[in-house]
Amino acid sequence: MTKPSGILTSVIPFIVALLVGVVLGSVVQTQFNLAALQALGVDIPPGTRIATTLHDLASFAPLYAVLFSVGFVVSQSVAVALSCWLGGRFSVWLCTGGAVVGLWATLWLVNTLAPPPTLIAATRGIAGQVAMLATAGVAGVVFAGLRRHAQDAKRPRGFSGFAVFLAVGSLAVLPAISQPAQADLPYHIETLADDLAHPWSLAFLPDGRMLVTERPGRLRLLSNDGETLVQSLAGVPEVFAAGQAGLFDVALSPQFEDDRQVYLSYACGTAQANHTCLARAKLADNSLENVSEIFRAQPAKQGAAHFGGRIAWLPDGSLILTLGDGFDYREEAQNLGNHIGSIVRLNPDGSVPQDNPFVYYGEARPEIYSLGHRNVQGLVFDDQHQRLIAHEHGPRGGDEINIIEAGANYGWPIATGGLDYTGARVTPFEDYPGTEPPTLEWTPSIAPSGMALYSGELFHEWQGDLLVGALVNKEVRRVRLSDDASSAKDVEGLFGELGERIRDVRQGPEGAIYLLTDSPEGRLLRVMPTHLSPPDN
Known part of the structure; x- marks a missing residue:
């Protein structure tokens, strides 16, 4: 034997x-x-x-x-x-x-x-x-x-x-990825500025100049043709910059021409105890003045992931700020006793509007406007249909576009169409009683970033559509919402020929599309119709 x-x-x-x-x-x-x-x-x-x-x-x-x-x-x-x-x-x-x-x-x-x-x-x-x-x-x-x-x-x-x-057993093989060839395009993309360190957000001043936030903590002032006027405005609040943390959104006051107020969202604190914070300041020639922190998400959390950070104004003059779940704290997105995984609504001075949905709701944080969010990094207010539109990152799939209603619960982590990064289920439920289903969901994930609602005249076929940056797909997704917001259609991908992670998408005053690319040497790009492209030099 x-x-x-x-x-x-x-x-x-x-x-x-x-x-x-x-x-x-x-x-x-x-x-x-x-x-x-x-x-x-x-x-x-x-x-x-x-x-x-x-x-x-x-x-x-x-x-x-x-x-x-x-x-x-x-x-x-x-x-x-x-x-x-x-x-x-x-x-x-x-x-x-x-x-x-x-x-x-x-x-x-x-x-x-x-x-x-x-x-x-x-x-x-x-x-x-x-x-x-x-x-x-x-x-x-x-x-x-x-x-x-x-x-x-x-x-x-x-x-x-x-x-x-x-x-x-230790060997592994990774599949190759190929990109399709690009057809003739109806637009021209030009670089206005480069060497930007992970640019995150863009705001247009009334005179045509631009403010660009860079994640390490710089607020850059550019001319209308992209020339750097001030590389880093003095007075920017101290920023915790690591991983996904840093300086995020920049937004002007609705009365900017009168009050010169600028709002900044950013990560503050340390790796062991940090928050999403909101500050306002007065814009001077080369600096920010009278800088004050007006909101700090509570409680502190560890790590450098999922801060949210987008800002939008509502018609009544109140301000919306999106937050994240801090990644490791996902169940807290269902806890009204803290700000984690929520969207908050504030007065311009940071105080609480008395008609917020949870002002008189037990131990709830009065700033909370909606809950059950993972990491909201796209936000616009649709003036035509009077609706607040947000998108948020899922894990492996489950990226969502939602119409935000006061007091609503958007489900994370009880209901999602996405899996954890390991392939495990976050939850058995794609929908659950008491939570709002998404208007549109992406699985697999596109990693949505900045978002614009196009209303310009340069690209007539895009009017009324959402333009959503996609970090993983390295493009911008064009999405069309129904008038009643009951459904949405992902129409097409744009600007994929760039092969770059798109961090922010903005509509310029003249109707052009502006893009920020997310890299250590990021760029500010302007998209114009082909027939309006500048002649070759």
């Missing part, structure tokens, strides 16, 4: 243990995500729980297998080597402890290097972290036990077969 080979005594136990760790980890993360929703009062029937768990085994487990195997490979290799050095003793303890440390190190490394603060949502809290690490420990016990059982039949000569398996 043939006895097991060296590969069987090492690789097969490893594969079995790896599968055990991946399956247990997937099940645990699903239950913690569902528990977070239940804490919000969401009813999750047993059938829905089972279906969600099975979904995550199919969609989350493959990615988790890659992450888990990295630490498991290294930790079990070291554990076996140490056990052999110790004469075969302590293998269970070494494999178990090594698996726990390996997963912990992998999660720490991923959370440090990846854009999301916490990649696997279940590990945002201590209990979730401990539970996930415990699944790794179980996998370590399984590996040690199966390997010892195989060794009773035949002690392996070495670890060479295992090493070959690990080397092969």
Whole structure:
């Protein structure tokens, strides 16, 4: 009778243990995500729980297998080597402890290097972290036990077969992406300014000059043809700039020609305790004067993601400011006791309008205008139809355009069409009683950014349409809303020939389209009809 080979005594136990760790980890993360929703009062029937768990085994487990195997490979290799050095003793303890440390190190490394603060949502809290690490420990016990059982039949000569398996398993192939050729275009794009450090927003002054915010904390003053007049206006509030945090929107007072007031949204604080803040100031020739902070989102949060930051004015003179959920705090978007994941409405001095929907609602923050948002970075008021339009980022899919109504709940994270970045379900529900469904949803995600409602004369076919920047798609999506806002159609993609992330979209006073590209050397671009293009030099 043939006895097991060296590969069987090492690789097969490893594969079995790896599968055990991946399956247990997937099940645990699903239950913690569902528990977070239940804490919000969401009813999750047993059938829905089972279906969600099975979904995550199919969609989350493959990615988790890659992450888990990295630490498991290294930790079990070291554990076996140490056990052999110790004469075969302590293998269970070494494999178990090594698996726990390996997963912990992998999660720490991923959370440090990846854009999301916490990649696997279940590990945002201590209990979730401990539970996930415990699944790794179980996998370590399984590996040690199966390997010892195989060794009773035949002690392996070495670890060479295992090493070959690990080397092969570490390879990955990424698909190539090609771009279609561009047809003749009915517009011309010219560069007005470049070398802008992650420009975020643009505002036109009455005399044609422009203010451009740059995320590191600069407010640049440009002439109407894009020449830099002041590289960085003095007096800009101190900005927390890291990751997605920095200086965001700039908006002029509706009475700017009389009061010279400018409003700035920005991240303030530190990596450990930060907020979305709003300041107003008087614009002087080369600086901002009388700068004062008029709003600070509460409470403070950690990390450098999901701040919102768009500003719009309503016809009654009140101001709308969008906020984000801070990424790791998504359940707080359903908590009226804080500003996280909400849209707020303020008077021009930062005080609370007394007709806000939650002014007299228990412990609710009185500034809140709507709740249940993830990260709102597009905002316009439609004067013709008297409606406030916003869009927000989903995770993997679930980007939304919404018509914002006072006091409404837009569902995040109870209802969304998107998946988490890991492939896991954020929620079993795409819609849920008491929450507003989106007017339009993008899945997969386009990563919507700035948004304009076109009303100019230069591009007649775009009149009344939304122009939505798309960071992932590297284009602008043209969207047409129905008059009653009950439906919307994504008509086409524009300006994709640029191949650049579009951060903001604005309509200029003359009807041209202005774009800001998001990069360390970002550009301000102007889009004009071809027949009005300047002659070649």
